[in-house]
Amino acid sequence: MAVELDVFVGNTTIMDEEVYKLWLDGYTVNDAVKVRMEGGVMEECEASADVLLSDTMDQYRTFQMCERLLHSPAKLANQLLFQITPHRQAVLIERYYAFDDAFVREVLGKKLSKGTKKDLDDISAKTSVTLKSCRRQFDNFKRVFKVVEELKGPLVENIRQHFLLSDKLGRDYAAIVFFANNRFETGKRKLQYLTFQDFAFCAGQLINNWTVGAVDHMVEDMDVDLDKEFLQELKELKILITDKDLLDQHKSLVCTALRGKTKAFNEMEANFKNLSRGLVNIAAKLTNTKDVRDFFIDLVEKFIEPCRSDRWTAADMRLYLTHYTNSAHILDTFKHQVVWDRYMGVIKSCIFKMYHD
């Protein structure tokens, strides 16, 4: 004896946000029922386990039927099959495209390919995000990537328009797309302490300042690829470290400004040349794709780690970088002020964001 068929269809599609979450998180129906029972819904309405099971199955079915529409969210608004209020539609989409930081951290900067998809079970085991949920998130990344890859116009806007996402989520996806496209290395052990939000912030900085789109607004891939010309120009900055006079002059300017303002002054003075070399070298190498990938690891190795071992505080860092950047303007023989600002503006904010434990 068993219920063989059991459906409930409302004229306005009924969706329980809690169940939606469980579904998105990849719980099986039975697990979801357990979670709900523990959550105490049953007392709320004198329901029994059967009722809960039936409800959960219905909801899961509804979500599965909606999933196709969620893949192109614009369709959700003008499809006729489900009558869903606009507010509810927005919630559905936003939640569907939401992701776990732990998961995204694992795939950030990786190629969104079949190969990576095969590794999802490892990632699932490592992050304790269910495989099902990993797949959904991965497919979301890939879908967004594919759609915006060939579009003109600003990346964040494109994502928001095509997927009807909130501004915040749109930016996050832009970061993911940007990282995947440039294949930034984020997985190394030294980078483990960085969160997705750190990277997303950096990505935002890079997109806004270093891409083609930062200068020209109607180019294909404008926000996804770094501005090649700019990268070439960065080579000119090398003079800051190759010209000994310039280097010394720069150092003395910075030290004069910093003296007495920080406890770490001695370390700063001692390390100035090293640090400066590090930053300028990073800039000079960015024409190589390989070195672009290592951008973040280089920042950490060449700059953040030395500072951290000298126990600079965040305020020290701020102070130092500000003066380091500004002092270059006073150098008479240094002609590349514009490139220097475009470079250091991003580096400064990235390092500020990344300088934590």
Next chain:
Amino acid sequence: MPGKLKAKIVAGRHLPVMDRASDLTDAFVEVKFGNTTFKTDVFPKSLNPQWNSEWFKFEVDDEDLQDEPLQVTVLDHDTYSANDAIGKVYIDIDPLLCTEAASVISGWFPIYDTIHGIRGEINVLVKVELFNDLNRFRQSSCGVKFFCTTSIPRCYRAAMVHGFVEELVVNEDPEYQWIDRIRTPRASNEARQRLISLMSGELQRKIGLKVLEMGGNAVVGYLQCFDLEGESGLVVRAIGTACTLDKLSSGSAPNTNTHTHPNTAPASNACNSPSKDGKEPVFGEDLLSSSGPPTPFRALPTSSSSPPPPFSPSKPCSRQSSSSDTDLSLTPKTEVSQSVRRRPGIFLCPSSPALSTCTLPLPGSGSVSCVKGSVLTATTPPPLSTIRSDSALLEKNLSFSEDLLLAAPGMGSGGSVGKEAGPLKTLLRQQTQTALEQREFPFFTLTSFPPGFLVHVGGVVSARSVKLLDRIHNPDEPETRDAWWEEIRQEIKSHAKALGCHAVVGYSESTSICEEVCILSASGTASILNPRFMREGCLDIGIADHRFEEPSPPSCGFCHIPYDELNMPFPAQLTYCYHCRRQKVPDVLFTTIDLPSEASVTGKGCLIQARLCRLKKKAQGEVNATAISNMLPFMEYELHTQLMNKLKLRSMNALFGLHIQISVGENMLLGLASATGVYLTALPAPGGIQIAGKTPGDLSNDHISTIQKRINDTIAKNKELYQINPPELNEELVGSPIPEPRHRSRLFRSHSESSDEVSELDLSHGKKDAFVLEIDDTDAVEDIHSLLIDAPPPSGFYSCNTEVMPGINTWTSGVQMFTSVRVFRLSNANLTNQGLNKIFTDLCENLLKSFYFKLRSMIPCCLCHLNFTVAVPEDELIQVAVTAVAMTFDKDQTQEKPAEKPITKGSGDTEEQLQFSMELCADSSLANSQPPSKISGVPESSNISSRAASVDYGSFADRCSTWLELLRLKAHTIRRGSVKTISSLERSSPLPDGRSRSLRSTRSFGGTSVTVVKMTPLSFLPGTRIIKYLGIINMFFIRETTSLREEGGVSGFLHSFIAEVFAMVRAHVAALGGNAVVSYSMKECVFMENPNKNQAQCLINVSGDAVICVRESDPEATPSMTNSAQSCSSETDTAT
């Protein structure tokens, strides 16, 4: 012959990929009407083609316009092979044939394929130019309006109610034709869909013709059903109530509004304002106009003294419940079975002792003969009367027991009448009688009426008949089926007569088919109608909007017995009405209608269900039919017993909306009775239920007393739950003529004999009636347990199967209509009846629990119009389908009654010139509300009394008139305003109407082009008012799959199919310019599966009325439909 149909194919979107190579589609469209087909160009390589075709014009007969749907087929062009069909849209153009309904159909329709479901959408524009045909012999009936709503549609008034119309058409089922073996499932499904669409068009046209013949212009309460008889064919049949409807106030919305919703803000304001004019224009007009046409019904018996028809062969006595309950009590059992088998029949035992006892104690009661309500009393086991089980071979036996019956009826009433009203009355009565007789079937499919329309309600009458199907040989002559229904209707009619009633309201018909056996059922509520309404046609919904009115003074007239108490058709206990103390009422009343607006109710109501399963041996042909007909009476009896017990357990005394369904399967019969129980203030308080052992030694007293205690506790709990705390009346003080010394009621389980003991036993405690449950075997214990199983809804929830919950008036705008289907597989082959009952009961209870759980976010809310349909699709399967609507209400105010109900009273009661006022006041609601001191029968008195009721009549009318003026004024301005808007719109958009409309809608939704369409099985949407009816929606879909597992199994398959059906209904409504469907129902849901072959098929038939409604608070009801529709939908949008 005249009519030009024009169609334009605008665009498509979300088309499926038909060419895997390019991931695109080369789509074109075929538009077909009748035998003419047009094609659009191929729009290559696009999933969102823009055809923007020319206007395709079809010049056709209006007969065809009514019968045929416009058929739009979307195909994928293929150069080398046959074009692939993507899907189809059938567009019923009937709404365009009626001037008052929609003028254009325009919108996105889902492209539907019977194998793949919805595959994209297509934007179509359809218009009709109709030239009027005044040929008397025409076959078409364009312009007759159809409504599924079972009350007078809001924004109309009934100038006249003509009465019952019915029609049926038959055909061979394409699924069973030889060609089906060689064609694809798709072709076969499409043939079937198309045929049914044609047949319902034809049916509607024929009914329309009948309506025109009767002089009407509309059909209300239109109920269309399909009988899939398998091999023997396909029957489409429909019944309805023909009316002449007038659009209120010539269509000006505000006016309508005031009529329909007297308690809306503007209305009430207006009413408060003082005024000078004595005349209340609108109503006056109504009177005049309405009195014009002669009505067939004219001579209806005036309420009070209408005697049971003199000759009434009353066989049936279905007291309450429908069906067949015959009065077994007096007759020995054996007789019953015999008679059932032989002749379906009815056993009426007029001379039973029970009857006489009842009547004896009531002196003087005779005067009131007319009054009576219904029925069912508990005293004796319910009669099993109505089942008519002649299987095909049995001859009809309408005539059967006349002699027996004759003894009973008739005379008593005559006597009493004479006493009261004298010769004049008698004369009138006779006239009425004749008029009634002229009418073949004085049936009404309506379930709710304006106040005062129903004079008395006699009780439920029902009839069932078991038939053997054989092939329909000549589709053009559906006489067999006609004859079958004719028989049943005759029987219903005679049942009603037996109850002293001349009409049947809340009438419906249904069938259940299994293989070649078919059970035909019909049921309704016997009643006496107010002749005034029939004659003058004042079924004015405006005056009558019940639902929101406070029943003050609550009237009790409809409860009073219509039959003669000396000659009751079945044993019942009569008391004087607890409200007016002047007329007799039964102790329990069962009806199939909605609770009349004017009824006064104590506490809240609740859903009451009786469920029953009976095993049956598998058999063939006649043997099978006979076996089934033998079982029916017992099932009805048992269902009735359950209902009665559950009613008592909830401390209620009346059932409304009673619907009993009996479904037949190969090896079992299922019975499900649903109704809404209420405590009618006018009826006596139900006694408790007392448990008794059959013999003292049987069961330990402890056991009995435990059960007794549980029952008493439950009753107490229920009283609290449903807030039933009737005022304790001291009967002597009130001076009631007499409540009889002591009632005893005794409920017998069907197994227990000993009906004759009734009179001797006095088990009642105190003055209250007691219901005695005998425990004579373990079955009985089980039954009592199952009685107690029904869990009350969780707090915050109420449920009912009527339109609205008695006792709740403060609906807020939250509405959620839903359909739920469950199929249960019985795996255990050796089930007993008890076991089955338990399973079936649990199934229904669990369904309800699921609803409560799913809808918990709407609390406080009420599930209204819970409509359960049961079926036995296969051997071991039980299918239950439910459609209902959950509506939120404002908890704080549930106790309060709505503040004002301006007009109801004045217009309804006083304004009319009542020719029959004398008779009326004798028993009608008017008189009842008066203190007993009024003398009925004197015309003046009636006037006076009603005036008294409305305090200051003159000033009241004044107020109304100003207020009406005000509204007219407003309507005027609005109309002008809207003209302006429309023209500006036209100017600004070069697009045709429909186009511009859809554009506008897009705008109003901020990017969403989908109109929100609300659906409800009720005739209204809370918080809104209907400003226009756009036509009937009647759609039939088949869906089939050969990849059941891939589609998510049976549940996944059906889930998406139901969602698709909703989507298609909404799309059609939106295309008509509407934003809601009222009176929605799912008539048919036939589901078949073959999991081994990975296949399933489902047929669904839905219907409803497409409407435009606007928020009630909207002061500016723009006549410009589209605008208001849009604004409304955007509002509702947020509300949902």
